[in-house]
Amino acid sequence: MAAVQVDINNNNSRSSDSGVEASVWIFGYGSLCWYPGFEYDKCITGYIRGYVRRFWQGNTTHRGTLEKPGRVATLIEDKEGITWGCAFKVTGQLALDYLKQRECTLGGYQTDYIRFYPRKASEWSGISGQAFPALVYIATPKNDLWIGEEPLVETARQIAECQGPSGHNVEYLIRLAIFMREELPGACDEHLFELEGLVRRFVAEANVAITSLLGNAPRRIRRDSHEEVRRHVSFEFTARVPEKKLRCLHI
Numbered sequence: 001m002a003a004v005q006v007d008i009n010n011n012n013s014r015s016s017d018s019g020v021e022a023s024v025w026i027f028g029y030g031s032l033c034w035y036p037g038f039e040y041d042k043c044i045t046g047y048i049r050g051y052v053r054r055f056w057q058g059n060t061t062h063r064g065t066l067e068k069p070g071r072v073a074t075l076i077e078d079k080e081g082i083t084w085g086c087a088f089k090v091t092g093q094l095a096l097d098y099l100k101q102r103e104c105t106l107g108g109y110q111t112d113y114i115r116f117y118p119r120k121a122s123e124w125s126g127i128s129g130q131a132f133p134a135l136v137y138i139a140t141p142k143n144d145l146w147i148g149e150e151p152l153v154e155t156a157r158q159i160a161e162c163q164g165p166s167g168h169n170v171e172y173l174i175r176l177a178i179f180m181r182e183e184l185p186g187a188c189d190e191h192l193f194e195l196e197g198l199v200r201r202f203v204a205e206a207n208v209a210i211t212s213l214l215g216n217a218p219r220r221i222r223r224d225s226h227e228e229v230r231r232h233v234s235f236e237f238t239a240r241v242p243e244k245k246l247r248c249l250h251i
Ligand SMILES: N[C@@H](CCC(=O)N[C@@H](CS)C(=O)NCC(=O)O)C(=O)O
Pocket: 027, 028, 029, 030, 031, 032, 033, 035, 059, 062, 063, 072, 073, 074, 102, 103, 106, 107, 108, 109, 136, 137, 138, 166, 172
């Protein structure tokens, strides 16, 4: 069968002779974990190596404005680093076109490929537990919205004060922290959870109910079911409590 390429630069591509639509896995580690916004066939939790998650990317189109840029997640190379999140299997070009607009055009992210390690294997659906390639959207210091390293308390202050067209910056952080606690209990991410503690404190000191900043609860996502779910954007919720606590992978 002809090699099937997925063109991440949205020139519609499919295998030349079979017409079969190409599939690709996309790794999410920020808002994609709780609001993918595109149709997908599968969603599984897991991690990547060699990166840590940091809120060092500015944002003026979703969670901030030009006057008050918010803070969103990106990945920073760290050879000891582990970043937990989830991967979505998508077929065809639609999701990639959507993400090119949401992530690259509006967010300053660029695409790269990394190796994704599934948290759960599933023999019958071909997820062996072995790492496989996944597309990832990363904001690097080269983009105009880059903030870079700053005191955590400064990042927390910005998040507590910023909002944009997609909602409050606090929602972005809290929903990611909720995803990690619910889907990957015990997975380490000091930066994320320390930032969450500071933001919760600042919001409380301002006498604001944090729930008032969270907008509408996104429909939860069926993860690790290892079945082709072909979910439209209205995902079905299933509570999945991992069988065992995840240990920190200090590899
Ligand atoms: N690429 C990361 C981060 C993506 C991300 O958070 N992008 C932001 C800024 S461009 C976004 O789409 N936000 C939508 C929202 O905040 O609702 C991921 O895989 O989750």
